[in-house]
Amino acid sequence: MTFERKDVSKLGSDWNDTLVWYAKAVGKLQERPLASRTSWRFLAAMHGFNEELWSAHGYYSSGEALPSQSDKARFWDQCQHQSWYFLPWHRGYLASFEAIVRSAVVELGGPADWALPYWNYFDPDSRSVPPAFLQKTMPDGSPNHLYVEARYGDGEGNFIILPEDISLNALKDHAFVGGNTGGHPGFGGPETEFWHGKGVNGHLEFDPHNTVHGLVGGTADPAHPTNRAAYGLMSTPATAALDPIFWLHHANIDRLWEVWRKRDPQNLDPDQETWLKGPVDRKFIVPDADGEGITFTAAQMLDTTAAPLNYTYQDTSDPLAGSTRKKVRLTGLRLLSDAPMVNFLENKSAGGQVATELLGANASTIKLAGGVSQTRVTLDKASADKVNNSFESVKLLSATPREPDRVFLNLENIRGKNDAAVFYVYVNVPDGDKPQDHPENKVGVLSLFGVSDASKTDSPHGGAGITQVFEITGIVDNLHLDENQLSDTLQVQFVPRNTIKPEHDITVERVSVFRESL
Template structure:
């Protein structure tokens, strides 16, 4: 029988699922860094750098680091399957740590214990629970769930998580799992890549609620807003459990929502395989295809609730074709029009700096090219079945992590961002921006990229169907402590994608 992951937010105070989580972590924290079942090793699998080392730590060779640590997939269509495998291995390690306590009570608890998920769908559920804010357990021992390295507001439970920041309507209506990147849609789960220890261009789920909660919980200096330390906060695992659950919600809510059938996704990256350690200390390798069904081995869990939070809300008509079309490709398939086509209509050069106040940018664009190719019939001359307009925020760099900006398109100058939901297109959160901005990093400091579907606003305003025009883009800071010159958006572009 699969283990059942329950909703953290609906559990009674110090429910056994929470208390045994704390006790399992306590066992893991006693183990040395070089033990793959230790708390710090497990956090290091997500991100690992010199700042993760403490005096007296046993040495870990570069080959071991390259093979097992700093492996998380971000800005990639492997984001969801990799993290599902990561969560599964971690869950089994915690379960084994609970059993290792040795009491009859602990061994019994270990037989059914599963990670809870942090559902944020109700206002009071967006507060950090008391169990993660007090420094002692009910029995008087130190509380491993308490971490001081968080947004200072966590002491009261309120780290500023808003309904707008965790909104799911646009995310769950994303029709396609993967995307092409390169200006086109990035999909629900992220753009097609090989092994990619991002960040980079973000899929709808990762760039939305995932990044936002990381930033709000971690704040300017906390664990959760930093790639290399996020896994040291016990809330990290419960947040990612909810992100994983939302993959199931997305998949089940519409028959058009499908995981990729491409062997490149099913079999995993070519350049580097997914490797973790299991609860026995042995290497475990897995592929995306093995992560597709939570009830089929090597997985063995289900979620308490995967019901649709948007009942009756279907994929918008203009997106149907993207649910069925393959992402943009190159080579012979591109020649015959089997892929999506991307056309940049306009872009800002240079970009815009973001600070403590509302910032507006203007993007002028040309009329879209006529569909089809003169003198050619058949595939190349065919009218597209689907069309969408995408706002690309590219090469976002900065040094202050944990900040969020609400992004609006064509918001009137006298419009109130606090009450205007119509022009709101999504949240830009700077989780990972420090690494993405570092020229010495593997991606050369190219920054983050966010992609928002703005088709409804563009068509409604009548600005981009048959003639040139312009759109305005507003960035409104969400955090009271946002400094001046917090970040820079290198380019803002409007893209037409057809399928």
């Protein structure tokens, strides 16, 4: 049987049958002991487990029986972040969870074709967490297992994802795999081995994935920012999967992978054996509905309609009507950014080798706090001239023009203690103006989901933090439209979206600018 995952906002009433059975099944899984492979907490610990945080939130009691060391080593703390395995690992994880919940639904007398719904927060009518997740009781007065106390949003009871918080720009990328050297991070992330978090976020991972995590989880107590237990479950990888909304969020991220794959023939998954067969140092493993361990690879995650997945999505149509990444506009002709362009502007369609070069960086580490923070990036004149010349070659429309350089802003080695922190990032806002008054200079949203663990010096990855990459080619394009050029400095500003305190110790070790060229 092939199961259909449907848009939660299209299922009818707030308490439709799909969510009623989901709530009941969650309750049943929560009754099972932590050591059971099909229990709610065991499944959540596969994404991440932190004894201190789980205890603070009431999900683990000291002395409670834990799984065997073998099960912990094989199943727990598997989630793949800042990695090209981010999408295939979460797909297998989601499928395991769905099968276990469906089994519980059937055991409770529910439909055998139950499937996990997805939350499409890009729909203007579905920007808030679905109402069924915000009520303490179900319609019959029984406890609602979709509700959790540790879900704080903006701290005032609001869980709305604003249009300016997220985008579908990742769908415009053609390359799945990115790099770690300052250029494009890729739709799916950089090439790694088994990777439990730190480094460069792939495009879909940082937008919208990370931002939704931070804005839904939030924090309950901004006055005491060093208390990690005050952050919502969704804010931190080690607790995120304990919140039932996590699974609907990830169903939507998984759906967007299908949208990306279908919307353009250039959008291809990796064909390297190291991706298809998975990491060699630790295999991906999930329990089936009976608790039996099943290993899987990325190659088995490519056809959702075939075993072991067997599902489709209600809607995988192209929400961007065929537009591609923001292309350079030809000065004088002023073509629309997303309009079809001449062939030489297509994204690396000729398959040439990409060169990445550092244009410049700021002078020192910058600390981000409650107000607008800013820094200036000093650019090497000779390198900046290469970028300017590449744009000039487009204007000439010669017989053999090449694609102009792509320009990227890198926020390197971000560290801190607030996983829920979200910032709007702007470049080259006119002096004295408010960044919010210049949406054309906004380069994206920075969300720090996972930053706490990535900042720990005793972590497996040494506390290097996370890195965020934004493409700013469009802003450089606008400079040329105004008959300006990339000059010797670039001003970067950070505007907090939610409550940020100095005690959060959020720092960006280096802000740099790179160019990519064929």
